[in-house]
């Protein structure tokens with residue numbers, strides 16, 4: 360192999376990363392090249408001979424750059440994607456350089472104990488039960504799956520059924536109740552866990568996207584036996600928050616588990632000005648959330664949090680004779696709380712992000728994002744032919760009326776596409792209550808009032824066709 364040193368490769372990566380990050384305020388947000396162009400840029404036979412590591416990195420940068428989305432820009436507003444904080448990026452680089460298999464605490468004490476501390480900090484900041492268990496997983500999808508696996512264990516165990524040993528064949532039926540505006544991640548988790556997505560009882564949401572509490576209570580009262588209720592804190596479109604505490608109080612039973620998908624919205628618990636919106640959420644049985652959204656760590660990092668650590672461990676843990684096991688004196692093995700064995704130390708950037716922000720900085724980040732979303736909603740709703748259909752937390756849903764009076768759906772989709780192509784900012788599209796809309800998410804630490812004002816001007820120009 361040509362070259363084995365890391366100095367030049369890391370220097371090339373650092374220079375490219377610095378250039379990328381420095382360029383974020385000025386570059387167009389959308390990528391210049393599409394997926395076909397990127398496939399063409401990388402399509403070639405397996406190289407027969409190796410190459411110098413620094414040349415590999417330089418070649419990677421040259422080919423990939425045109426196809427990169429500026430997710431760290433203050434004017435990136437697509438989906439729910441936060442930027443990455445500097446300390447979290449630096450920590451993430453070290454996670455790769457250190458290359459610790461962070462499944463077991465005995466052989467890999469540094470990263471696994473950082474994870475244990477980060478888990479405690481997250482429970483403190485989100486004000487969830489301090490004895491809850493935390494699994495650091497790849498993202499919201501896996502966090503929901505891990506929590507619902509623990510839920511499945513718990514509600515079946517209440518009926519004397521050991522689902523890990525006996526599986527689901529012949530098990531008592533598990534009733535699942537979900538909200539009408541749930542994220543599709545819940546359905547994917549239910550499918551993966553053998554609970555069935557289309558057999559769930561769907562409870563309607565109100566116009567804002569909140570699951571109707573009295574309808575959940577009625578649905579729960581209507582079923583006997585193991586039951587899982589899935590609620591949401593932060594709808595992916597309009598940011599709506601279910602009344603999770605009141606619902607949990609109303610449906611509480613030994614064989615019923617309340618799960619909350621709080622992929623981004625749970626972080627409002629760390630922001631005093633918005634905390635009242637998410638009070639009571641702590642009375643649920645499990646919570647799925649992400650660090651790579653509102654905490655602004657790089658991908659990938661989510662957290663599965665359970666108020667019943669035993670159920671969590673039974674659903675996720677694994678043991679093998681060749682794997683060392685930590686002692687039981689409160690030192691946790693990450694392998695017990697997530698579906699993977701070998702894994703990167705994805706909690707280290709969480710620790711670093713929390714050190715950079717502190718409790719106060721985290722509150723400011725969340726509050727600023729919410730205020731910027733409110734600024735978007737206020738400015739857009741003043742414009743002719745623009746309707747703000749929903750605004751909650753850091754999310755905004757907007758509809759554009761066709762000035763020619765023909766087709767508002769087609770016009771709204773065109774405004775999204777034109778805005779993305781123009782490059783000043785990048786909102787994304789959705790369908791909300793049957794209507795095509797633009798959705799705007801403010802999840803990044805860089806977004807300030809000037810970014811919002813420039814984005815609003817670009818969106819309105821796309822709406823007016825100018």
Ligand SMILES: Cc1ncc(COP(=O)(O)O)c(C=O)c1O
Pocket residue numbers: 438439497498499500501542544591593594595620621622623649661
């Ligand atoms: C409410 C909600 N749940 C789950 C997810 C899935 O999270 P991830 O993309 O991190 O897997 C998202 C993503 O936006 C979300 O908004």
